[in-house]
Amino acid sequence: MIHALLDLELLRTFVLAAELDSFAKAAEQVNRSQSAVSLQIQRLEEMTGQPLFVKQGRGRRLTAAGEMLLGYARQLLDINHKAVTALTATHIAGKVKLGLLADFADSGLPTVLARFAAIHPQVEITIVIDRQGVLQQQLQAGKLDVITVFSSDLPAAAIPIGQLPMRWIGGETPAIAQQSPLPLLLFEAPCLFRTTGLAALDKVSHAWRPALTSANITGMWAAAKAGLGITVRTALGLPDGCKIISTGLPPLPEVHVLLQTQAAAPAPAVQRLTHILEETIAEQIKNIKGGKITRRV
Template sequence: MATDLLELDLLRTFVLAADLDSFARAADQVARSQSAVSLQMQRLEEITGQQLFLKQGRGWRLTASGEMLLGYARQMLDLNHQAITALTATHIAGKVRLGLPADFAESGLPIALARFAAIHPQMEIEVTLDRQAILAQQLQSGKLDVVISFGKEVPEHAIPIGPLPIRWIGGSNNTVASLQPLPLLLFEAPCMFRSAGLHALEKIKRSWRPALTSGSVAGMWAAAQAGLGITVRTEIGMPAGCKAFTTSSGLPALPDVQVFMLTYKKTPSAAVKRLIDILHETITAQLNDIRKRAKKRA
């Protein structure tokens, strides 16, 4: 029987399960067992009186009722955050130093920073865009408070955000994927995306040539938009005029990459912790949207 009371703890787990597309990954985030999360979702269905999940192959998808609840759940959790912050936040002054790859610069970052500034208007936010190796060095030396990173695996003390598929990305010209040798737009070595792409081509013995080598993500996107070749990247920050190629194009499959955050201090300050929470929510929603678009293309 449906009631008129929705528990925030259930809604938080529900949103995580939907965003991460997995009960198991949601369980990791809330420090519960997968069976406990399944019971939570059953409880939520009992409260709402609606079926929220529908089996699809080995996985599941949200029903129409589930999609409707997801929108309301996000609003309720956001209002809860705002209420807690308004009642407990202090007027903190100082600086928060954030490092991230250029992929994130125009991809959810403005929203996250605006939300943080509204909560801590007296805080100064210093943003550094650079290569991961350089950001890691600055974090280790204490020049940065938090860094967003990509990696094959999530380090032991990192804050996991979620997996994201690596893609072959080019402009609107479909024929570029069939060119021999394949013209590639590559980031300067060392680069995990470059290595993943070249390894995949080597496995199928596909020839390639460097059409562009750059240290700038913006430069690679511009070259892709112009039709100069294909790059290897995630869809984070992918500009208009570019698209991700599917395996039907004849290009080999690529692995997933993990997105996570690293902090300088094991116990960050209240302001840094709040920035981490906002970034986590923003990027998790973004990754979920990318995965949903990928499913539609498949």
């Protein structure tokens, strides 16, 4: 009969023995004798009711049950590591300076702040919400610790989170997309979304005209809701009153979602906030690609 609870210490030894392909090498890692490691594996086999290794020549190989347990053991040890890290990091103090594009501020910021403050109540957070070019300048100047970024490629020093398709976005009435020339709501240059959208229209010789130019996404969403035209963005932070326009316009590529940090070895508080940002945005991307929060016309 399999025991209801598995011993993490035994699982750690088991994973080391499997990954190092040697009980002797595993013994060195856990500061035990080889016979002690063998006894630990035997104890784990008793707990699981399954043989985990079989002899093969002078060595051993995993059984089918051992292969199955290995995957679960790695997950359990990883969860344990994350829990210990989170609990032992509550004493962290200091300051964290976060730079966000409005797309992220309007969607995942409350979740990020709540999670971070619950773990690190002593850390002071400064938030700057601005255009990407401004955030990157402040990051390079050391005025920000971590920023969110959209990019057409993957810079070597960036932390990739995922990819999202760029979308044509307008108000509640899709007829705006049928107008000729197409009224566009444009961000001030330089802007990746502006450049990509105009290139897509020019490629198919689709006539367009600038209906509005804005320096921030708040003005862009307001203009879209008012029916002034359509713009290019992702579904991240898509507000009520705005819809994805999926017909009648040229396709758009995907864009990389990244994090950039100011230091190669950031402070513990920055590392923790970066990790929470990464998890929160990754979940948003998953929901968008799964169709959970996408509105279309």
